[in-house]
Amino acid sequence: MNAIKAWIILIGVPVLCVLTFFWLAPPRHNPFAPIDLTEPPGMGTWHKLTRAKKNRELCFTALDEAGVLYTPLEDQDMAGSCGLYDALTLDQTLTPYSATLRMTCAQAAALYTWERHVARPAAVEILGSPIERVETYGSFSCRNIAGTGRMSQHGLGNAIDIAGFRLEDGRHINVKTHWGGGGAEQKFLRRLHEGACDLFSVTLGPEYNAAHADHFHLDMGGGKVCR
DSSP states (O other), X not given: OHHHHHHXXXXXXXXXXXXXXXXXXXXXXXXXXXXXXXXXXXXXXXXHHHXXXXXXXXXXXXXXXXXXXXXXXXXXXXXXXXXXXXEEEEEXXXXXXXXXXXXXXXXXXXXXHHIIIIIHHHIIIIISSOEEEEEEEESOOOOBOTTSSSBOGGGGTOEEEEEEEEETTSOXXXXXXXXXXXXXXXXXXXXXXXXXXXXXXXXXXXXXXXXXXXXXXEEOSSSXXXX
């Protein structure tokens, strides 16, 4: 009997502590709370964004409530295992992009969260100027990962490549030049990479390989990778 009580205490106390945490924690730390893209990221944010991949209504509602403007796209099956599902054309967020972006809703939700809570505040804090435009190599592209036969997340609209930023004071910050250049520009890019790792499933930068020397690859595919 004493052994049973001991097991109940051993198992029950940690479970009770976890449940209490989720009950009392702010919504941004609770992975089961409704997703709100305008609230600062917390311990539960990546799990919420991942959940949005499996719930179309939840995802598009989150974009609507955040004020993101987009054009929904019909699901498209394409040759070579490419396709767009639960996807959209991103019309307007908080910052203009240099290219038209087609991506999944979950990718757009993660991108908006990163833009709002990581990139824009970091630009003002570290560089002293707001971001005027995000320079991108694009999002949807039907192709394999370079040097492999595996489909890239770009081929499913789950990825974007960020090359740099134009600031309102006229400066240009680009990954290729400033990632290892020292100073405020390097600090800014490192902050953005670190913040992306917390929000996206996969974040790849110049230290991953030579193919990423000039951009950040951010995607909401499978797994969890920060390089």
